[in-house]
Amino acid sequence: MGGNTFGTLFRVTTFGESHGAGVGCVVDGCPAGLPLSAEDINRELIRRRPGSGSVSTTRSETDKPEILSGVYEGKTLGTPIAILVRNENQHSEDYNNLKDVYRPGHADWTWEAKYGFRDHRGGGRSSARETIGRVAAGAVARVFLASRGIEIKAWTSSAAGVDAPVSESAGFDWNEIENNPLHMPSRAASDSAMEKIENLKAMKDTAGCSISCAVRNLPPGLGEPVFDKLDARLAGAMLSLMAAKAVEFGAGFAAARACGSELNDIFIPPADPAAVVNTTGEPPLPPGVPLASFRTNNAGGILGGISTGAELRFTVAFKPISSIGKPQETINRRGEKAELLVQGRHDVCVAPRAVPMVEAMCALVLADFILLQRTARIS
């Protein structure tokens, strides 16, 4: 099966190893007639590219995407959209010392246990470069969603143990997110986290983080119970990202400690009860179903696996980068004890680069459900 295809109707297949000829994706099922250009793809790829600061590696990736198919005269044809990004600036020799040992925290040993051998150069397929295909495909999905007014926005909600504020009253600032190296919604939080990250870097150590995501203008009705619920698919999408260890929706783990009377989100009647039919958006509400909104949003915008129309909210936890600069004990291919000193270019924290990855996977899930929802009712 392979596991490299995601989605039911809006489907993406990604390919590529870190030090092979290139990485990319094929998007199949994108509706025809959508305006799309290489620039739409490139804009997102730039956001996931390593920066030059303390957080990220210094591999100077240019990552120019080429659209190989599926677009004609600036519009999608309804045929597969293949996107290729060539690999360049590889320092394969940096990885020679990893050929025969297994890096702790990495997939080296498990890939061998599964497939019998691996491409050790740069982690092969389990490299961060693998996400280029996802981000490129997600960019296509985002154009489709944007044409429906749907906005996806992610940010770093914690890094190196420093939490960003969660409410605007506590200092959460949407406009700050793209202005600091960690993409936190608060300059103060970013500064504090960056200081910790600098310290960790000096100690040749790395840091974990969490990324939160909000989606606005999502129509109600998205999600396919019982197995392809909106949260189920998003959870699967998020945990498919490398280094992800947890995901929570709305109140999340706190919900497990709450009681029902405080967690239930109370319905608010529409201002005009006569305005019972929403005919805008995709899909519109069916005849006879009233508009609804909610006093709180502990549900994170999902009830019974279906979007409520309220803001979709979830958070993903990422472990620290496994490639630390300190010497580590490990074993080699002969099963003997060995010492490892990881070389090459490595991030300290996935935080800023994980933001567009989370957005991309979210976009892929939502585009799929937008299309699926067109088939939920007889007309």
Add this chain to the structure above:
Amino acid sequence: MGGNTFGTLFRVTTFGESHGAGVGCVVDGCPAGLPLSAEDINRELIRRRPGSGSVSTTRSETDKPEILSGVYEGKTLGTPIAILVRNENQHSEDYNNLKDVYRPGHADWTWEAKYGFRDHRGGGRSSARETIGRVAAGAVARVFLASRGIEIKAWTSSAAGVDAPVSESAGFDWNEIENNPLHMPSRAASDSAMEKIENLKAMKDTAGCSISCAVRNLPPGLGEPVFDKLDARLAGAMLSLMAAKAVEFGAGFAAARACGSELNDIFIPPADPAAVVNTTGEPPLPPGVPLASFRTNNAGGILGGISTGAELRFTVAFKPISSIGKPQETINRRGEKAELLVQGRHDVCVAPRAVPMVEAMCALVLADFILLQRTARIS
């Protein structure tokens, strides 16, 4: 698409509404030759049945499963295994007052927003009875896994804000799990949580909980990067359970606050480095790949989306039961403000009944990956 089928090779399709004729499943892709009886199914269904204590509803479900197909002379044929559980003892009239209002925290409104109308009786398809099909299918998967020596065990790790101990030194007792009404690994924790639950019940309120799961004897190599990673699929499976709001693997959210040097699990060399080939289990390690174990298990048994062979560990957070006994504000089908008083039989906490559900979904995921792994290498 519908969303009612789960899995790639070991596939289950569930069906049924709470107050329809019955609920059940069809398991397609179970290998031929597996000994299977209705008793194997019934054993698991009994575990998810409501008890008579404070935690659970008093609907006296008997839930006798009938195997309609796929088994001959006590063995699976390789054909679809259809299992039916008739609905009985329905009090549909309890739900008459819910026909025109939307219960907070439930899927009433979102189902109407999606499908245009709903079966309001007992929640219809979004009832807890929907999980009977999952547990029945999971029972088949468990028989398959057990034949390979794989053991799945879940327990309540927190309920109503009371945490169970996490280590044996702190009092975690495997043998206690099936001995108390909440299925916690500690009598003291269970007693304490039950007291809180009794209080909440008296106040007509409900409680959240979290369920943890451990899998032993899992072979390494399971999981299909990059989108069908073991944790990705498990995350999707868990969030498809009603009321689930979060999932974490291994160190989980704590990983987001850790640094790499403390989180990396160090490899331990095999006692005999010459014993480099493991030929037991399914699948065996490929030639030339050494046995490996780990000093710690922050990874929760998964690296790069592939099982390591260490204990698989994850925790799922469930929100409190939405059907509280207190009056609640809501809206009706005309978009007007309404007051709701939920009647009928309702649990206070999903805790004990969610245990077999988590195990069942885990079993379905693992059975699928066991089969998929047979195709990973050329021979």
Add this chain to the structure above:
Amino acid sequence: MGGNTFGTLFRVTTFGESHGAGVGCVVDGCPAGLPLSAEDINRELIRRRPGSGSVSTTRSETDKPEILSGVYEGKTLGTPIAILVRNENQHSEDYNNLKDVYRPGHADWTWEAKYGFRDHRGGGRSSARETIGRVAAGAVARVFLASRGIEIKAWTSSAAGVDAPVSESAGFDWNEIENNPLHMPSRAASDSAMEKIENLKAMKDTAGCSISCAVRNLPPGLGEPVFDKLDARLAGAMLSLMAAKAVEFGAGFAAARACGSELNDIFIPPADPAAVVNTTGEPPLPPGVPLASFRTNNAGGILGGISTGAELRFTVAFKPISSIGKPQETINRRGEKAELLVQGRHDVCVAPRAVPMVEAMCALVLADFILLQRTARIS
């Protein structure tokens, strides 16, 4: 994987062996809001039931379908529609002598080669009763298609070597199809074929046949190039029917002998060239695309794997029933030569009963494509 699920959006999973508890199906993805009753299912099951004439077996199947889920107050809920038909009137003892030998032309040996053992009673899963699940699911699809005005009609185009006329000028009569035991579009052809069948029956032999199918009012645009073309999916659907050996579309095999100038179907301009947009039907033609019709229909209603809107036409060839009454040589489970005399109730020709099966599979394919087409364009 199992192979017992068909379709992408309108999906059916069938189950059941000939002499197990029952046979049936689960339809997932049927849109919500479709009026549906058990009578809609029963009507089609009656058409596939064995008659009392020379052609068919005398097993008196009643085959009452029960809808277990997915329908509430006479309308589909958007949830899985499970349908069960109990097995009754089984003469399992008729099959005792088949337990250790392999019937020529049957799947006895190949099922053992694949699965290791088999349910020998009545052919198990490879019995004609397996098609009950298909016909039941197809009945649901037909109701959906009928609500869009789409009509599917199949007939026996040849039986026992006797061809029915192909044109109305040669005697093809739509109204005759349901009036004769073979469901041929000509009484004379049916009489002639029945005479041959009586002779074959007297000689304890059996006859092949071909079934043709026409679909009217099909909207243009159905089919998903390049692998899920309309003809590709229909071909797969038809060859999945037991005893099917060939399928052809439009001119079919004759096309291989034709030249292009005689085979190309010439476009006819619409009566009113200004009427360039068709806004009726599902899906409507996109803006700017003219209505089109064709002078001939050698294409059988399909160009490039997409429906043209002209009548869809195809023919399926079925081999003779393999269970002949004459003694046959074979081998037993020990690999020794054996003689076989098949007993029990067997048809002489699949002809009349295959008609609703072909229609059912055709309906399943078309319902799926109707839904898929809703996602082909951005709006």
Add this chain to the structure above:
Amino acid sequence: MGGNTFGTLFRVTTFGESHGAGVGCVVDGCPAGLPLSAEDINRELIRRRPGSGSVSTTRSETDKPEILSGVYEGKTLGTPIAILVRNENQHSEDYNNLKDVYRPGHADWTWEAKYGFRDHRGGGRSSARETIGRVAAGAVARVFLASRGIEIKAWTSSAAGVDAPVSESAGFDWNEIENNPLHMPSRAASDSAMEKIENLKAMKDTAGCSISCAVRNLPPGLGEPVFDKLDARLAGAMLSLMAAKAVEFGAGFAAARACGSELNDIFIPPADPAAVVNTTGEPPLPPGVPLASFRTNNAGGILGGISTGAELRFTVAFKPISSIGKPQETINRRGEKAELLVQGRHDVCVAPRAVPMVEAMCALVLADFILLQRTARIS
């Protein structure tokens, strides 16, 4: 959904339009450890390339494939194998006159009816170049099958109304197939057909053909009843090829006119009845199932949708090339009558080039079933 992915475990997604940047495929699920080189791909692409004779176009395609991913040190990694062939030597201007008219027999109008617009240049995605991705993917499958000793061989069994001999006694010569321009198994037949094709070419007309295919050394047990039978999947695969109008297996349409006593293939006991277990090949026969062979092969190597181990045999009918050189009536985008004179480079008959396409699709189906069969039994 898109329709551009084929297969369940051994999966291919193809992409590309005739006059876009390139065409290609991504193969996901190819087992790890298979020796593979670009030369393996190129060898098959050369076979589908247009020749210089009367039959084929004169577009000088070089079609050098580049393996972008999935292969390391000459072996498959178990990761997606992406293959790209750049488009070159395009004469897009040849198609300018087709922008506003619909070619009879082509998919021009149906693609617009489906997607709203199309890439008219060279047929866009419905060009013969689309099959490059299939042939490249099929080449990977063939290497996998060859490693198991499975041999696929197709040939032109009729062209321009001239039939090749079907038996060796009548002149069928395996060694002749690759020696003549039409790839017929007889020089005399090829000469005769070529003469007809030259005449048709002179008359600016085109010819249909049929391609037959035989597979040897196929293990028994392949195919997944009831919907993914071996013949069902092959039928779908073949009808997905452009211009295909029919397919038949074994006796095919002749079976519809035969009686059971002449069509049933009689089992032949194994020479040594004690040799009841076949432990060679993939998959081996299960314990206790005797070796079997057959006196005849009217079944074409398939019983009940499962391979018998006898030679697999089927034939596909292709219509004449729709692009004839004669003026044709048609309509334009405004729905008005128009005259069309097709220009550019076009084949007279798909015959020689369809041979590797049929083989490629066959290989893809078989590789998938080889992998699926590994999961049919518990061990």
